[in-house]
Amino acid sequence: MEIVDLKKWFPGVKANDGVNLTLRAGEVHAILGENGAGKSTLMKMIYGLLEPTSGEIRFMGKAVHFRSPREAIHAGIGMVHQHFMLIPALTVAENVVLGDEPGRIKFNRKEAERRVRDLSEKYRLAIDPTAKVADLSVGLQQRVEILKAFYRKAKLIILDEPTALLTPQETRELFAIIHGLKADGVPVLFISHKLDEVLEISDRVTVMRAGKTVETVETAGATPQSLANLMVGREVVLRVEKNAAHPGEPILKIHDLHVRDSGRIERVKGVNLELRRGEILGLAGIDGNGQFELADAIAGLIKAEQGHIIFDGHDITRLTPAERTERGIAYVPQDRQADGLVLSFDLVENTILRDFRKRPFAKNGVIDRAAAASYTERLIREFDVRPPDASRKASELSGGNQQKVILAREVSRDPLMLIAAQPTRGLDVGAIEGIHRQLVRLRDEGKGVLLVSLELEEILSLSDRIAVIHDGRIVAIVPGAHATREQIGLLMAGSHGHSEVSMS
Amino acid sequence: MIFSDPEIWAATLSMAVPLALPAIGGTFSERTGVVNIAMEGIMLIGAFFAVTFSYWTGSAWLGLLAALICGGLTAAALAWGAIRVSADQTVLGMGINIFAAGLTTFLLNTLFGFNGTPINTPKLPDISIPGLDKIPYIGVIFQNQSILVYIMVVLVIISHWFLFHTRLGLRMRSVGEHPLAADTLGINVWRIRYFGVILSGLFSALGGAYLSIGVLNGFTPNMTNGRGYIALAAMIFGKWTPLGSFGAALIFGFSTALGIVLQGQGISSNLLQMIPYALTILALAGLVGRAVAPAADGIPYDPRRS
Numbered sequence: 103m104e105i106v107d108l109k110k111w112f113p114g115v116k117a118n119d120g121v122n123l124t125l126r127a128g129e130v131h132a133i134l135g136e137n138g139a140g141k142s143t144l145m146k147m148i149y150g151l152l153e154p155t156s157g158e159i160r161f162m163g164k165a166v167h168f169r170s171p172r173e174a175i176h177a178g179i180g181m182v183h184q185h186f187m188l189i190p191a192l193t194v195a196e197n198v199v200l201g202d203e204p205g206r207i208k209f210n211r212k213e214a215e216r217r218v219r220d221l222s223e224k225y226r227l228a229i230d231p232t233a234k235v236a237d238l239s240v241g242l243q244q245r246v247e248i249l250k251a252f253y254r255k256a257k258l259i260i261l262d263e264p265t266a267l268l269t270p271q272e273t274r275e276l277f278a279i280i281h282g283l284k285a286d287g288v289p290v291l292f293i294s295h296k297l298d299e300v301l302e303i304s305d306r307v308t309v310m311r312a313g314k315t316v317e318t319v320e321t322a323g324a325t326p327q328s329l330a331n332l333m334v335g336r337e338v339v340l341r342v343e344k345n346a347a348h349p350g351e352p353i354l355k356i357h358d359l360h361v362r363d364s365g366r367i368e369r370v371k372g373v374n375l376e377l378r379r380g381e382i383l384g385l386a387g388i389d390g391n392g393q394f395e396l397a398d399a400i401a402g403l404i405k406a407e408q409g410h411i412i413f414d415g416h417d418i419t420r421l422t423p424a425e426r427t428e429r430g431i432a433y434v435p436q437d438r439q440a441d442g443l444v445l446s447f448d449l450v451e452n453t454i455l456r457d458f459r460k461r462p463f464a465k466n467g468v469i470d471r472a473a474a475a476s477y478t479e480r481l482i483r484e485f486d487v488r489p490p491d492a493s494r495k496a497s498e499l500s501g502g503n504q505q506k507v508i509l510a511r512e513v514s515r516d517p518l519m520l521i522a523a524q525p526t527r528g529l530d531v532g533a534i535e536g537i538h539r540q541l542v543r544l545r546d547e548g549k550g551v552l553l554v555s556l557e558l559e560e561i562l563s564l565s566d567r568i569a570v571i572h573d574g575r576i577v578a579i580v581p582g583a584h585a586t587r588e589q590i591g592l593l594m595a596g597s598h599g600h601s602e603v604s605m606s
Numbered sequence: 607m608i609f610s611d612p613e614i615w616a617a618t619l620s621m622a623v624p625l626a627l628p629a630i631g632g633t634f635s636e637r638t639g640v641v642n643i644a645m646e647g648i649m650l651i652g653a654f655f656a657v658t659f660s661y662w663t664g665s666a667w668l669g670l671l672a673a674l675i676c677g678g679l680t681a682a683a684l685a686w687g688a689i690r691v692s693a694d695q696t697v698l699g700m701g702i703n704i705f706a707a708g709l710t711t712f713l714l715n716t717l718f719g720f721n722g723t724p725i726n727t728p729k730l731p732d733i734s735i736p737g738l739d740k741i742p743y744i745g746v747i748f749q750n751q752s753i754l755v756y757i758m759v760v761l762v763i764i765s766h767w768f769l770f771h772t773r774l775g776l777r778m779r780s781v782g783e784h785p786l787a788a789d790t791l792g793i794n795v796w797r798i799r800y801f802g803v804i805l806s807g808l809f810s811a812l813g814g815a816y817l818s819i820g821v822l823n824g825f826t827p828n829m830t831n832g833r834g835y836i837a838l839a840a841m842i843f844g845k846w847t848p849l850g851s852f853g854a855a856l857i858f859g860f861s862t863a864l865g866i867v868l869q870g871q872g873i874s875s876n877l878l879q880m881i882p883y884a885l886t887i888l889a890l891a892g893l894v895g896r897a898v899a900p901a902a903d904g905i906p907y908d909p910r911r912s
Contacts, residue, residue: 172792189784196776200788201792
């Protein structure tokens with residue numbers, strides 16, 4: 103495949119503005135870029151979801167113009183979307199053959215299952231065709247997506263942020279699959295913003311920035327630093343620079359905490375945990391193991407079923423979220439758009455969400471807009487929110503800048519403790535750097551920081567201590583300095599860790 | 607003992623028809639992702655035009671055809687609003703119900719005056735299947751039932767096979783669960799949804815026609831009497847499957863039949879008439895076994911936004 107000077111302009115935005123790329127047969131080619139660099143726009147054009155403004159896509163030596171995914175699939179392009187395009191209620195076989203089912207009028211289920219079984223053997227993607235997709239792990243669901251592509255005779259596989267939802271073990275299995283594809287001569291386009299993965303898996307890397315392809319380099323000659331600089335367009339500090347921690351007295355103590363979610367399912371099953379002043383405690387775990395319910399419970403958003411939360415020497419288990427805020431708890435929730443901000447409010451209104459009842463923002467129940475605005479403008483300057491315009495609606499900001507607004511609001515209240523749930527989710531290298539620096543600064547100021555993250559790298563690079571949560575229980579607490587990826591990954595997977603890892 | 611009397615089972619079957627048909631129709635619509643609460647209105651329209659055309663043409667079968675066409679068109683209007691302009695499906699459905707009640711009453715008075723539909727309107731035949739009526743007990747149940755009773759039984763089986771064992775059925779279910787996924791595999795989401803909704807209109811109109819030219823041969827204002835809503839409950843009760851819907855319709859039908867039979871036994875008929883509605887509330891509240899709706903049910907699909 104060859105892409106020549108491809109452009110896609112939306113009104114007011116040049117999403118792609120000169121993309122050039124050559125994909126060789128049998129290579130793993132990575133496209134690396136920050137969020138908003140235009141990677142997904144490019145993917146949508148290749149897959150027929152968007153039509154290019156100008157430029158050309160050549161596939162198998164011919165210029166192609168896909169007007170729908172159906173045409174792209176027909177030409178032999180297989181796409182594994184970041185958010186799986188699977189139907190949980192159907193079986194593996196049904197998902198794979200959907201749209202091109204065996205049979206005339208009657209759906210020939212047996213034949214579908216036989217074909218899927220053949221494919222899974224041919225490409226060494228072990229899976230049970232009769233299993234319901236809803237019952238599969240994320241890693242297995244991804245296999246179904248890859249099988250879907252091969253069922254449609256894909257000659258090229260595009261993987262869009264494929265590791266975003268995988269555990270470290272699953273990521274390793276995926277990489278083994280990619281190596282297998284390469285051995286079979288199937289070219290793979292690997293879209294990612296994660297440097298280490300790109301370096302590990304790809305043969306060549308094309309870096310995208312601001313809608314343009316900046317450079318294509320051989321992976322063998324690249325370093326994390328060189329790629330990061332290309333991505334951001336300036337020197338980036340990759341390592342989180344931090345001095346040794348000086349932990350003080352415990353600020354938060356949790357005793358035998360039990361929490362149920364809105365569906366009455368017990369998510370936190372007796373957690374005991376202690377957070378000290380002046381330390382970053384990382385809470386590592388695979389999504390769905392109760393970490394976010396625990397964070398919500400500490401912030402007071404969901405009630406504790408049983409147990410106690412002691413904050414700064416007082417039992418706050420029965421306090422409302424507002425009362426906890428008053429006592430010095432700051433919270434960056436994991437879903438910044440649903441829980442962190444009111445998207446249809448402007449930045450002034452969003453920054454005073456916690457304190458709008460009080461002076462100087464309100465006098466006698468009337469909001470003092472001027473006082474609030476000047477406060478907001480100060481925060482915008484301090485936290486480098488772009489564009490620096492307090493009258494913008496929160497929805498008009500990029501994800502990274504939205505997160506800066508939330509962090510600014512929470513941190514500038516001078517809290518005693520910050521709970522940060524997925525603070526850098528979906529953000530790019532430059533924005534992550536800034537947020538990590540803020541977390542370390544808070545720690546150095548003697549605050550307690552509870553970092554809840556699904557990104558193991560983030561946990562490892564920031565935490566002074568790491569608590570691993572599995573199935574609603576803390577299964578281990580290890581010092582951050584000595585922790586390894588493998589060790590934490592195994593703990594995250596619970597006692598039933600993958601055997602191939604423990605052997606290695 | 608009343609339960610050993612085959613008459614009550616015959617009545618159950620008869621009462622189940624105008625519930626099972628719209629319930630299966632609703633299943634088709636909701637399985638493709640469009641919430642359809644307009645069964646009540648479409649039934650009324652089907653019932654009215656069945657009588658009207660039956661009288662005008664002198665043929666109950668042409669009346670039935672007219673009912674299907676009018677029901678299909680009404681459903682097409684619902685489909686257009688729900689699919690093409692992404693309108694709120696509950697509000698649309700409610701609108702159609704109110705519109706249908708007004709339209710049929712207005713046309714009844716305008717076309718037939720205040721005496722109602724003529725008493726010499728032809729109705730669909732009642733039949734007994736030769737051989738089946740010789741079987742003791744069972745034979746009595748199927749004696750002199752409307753031809754639509756038999757058609758319904760066939761439709762239940764075909765519908766279930768169609769939804770769960772054909773390629774189109776699989777595609778319908780996929781569209782109701784995850785339209786974007788179906789779209790990326792080249793399935794035309796909008797076309798499938800139109801198909802599902804219009805199919806639901808045909809089934810609902812058939813249910814309405816059963817009331818006006820199957821059981822009776824005339825139309826009275828609001829003669830569906832909430833059956834479209836009970837059908838909605840039957841569909842949920844039946845977990846969005848044709849067989850389940852039929853089963854639920856039989857339960858509701860039985861409670862109605864029971865009410866009629868027990869009237870002569872000194873139990874207040876008002877109390878007995880409540881049974882189907884009370885069951886409906888229990889079913890809608892999810893108290894009778896949790897049912898999971900299709901994941902994309904009620905959510906308009908706009909490919910440009912995703």
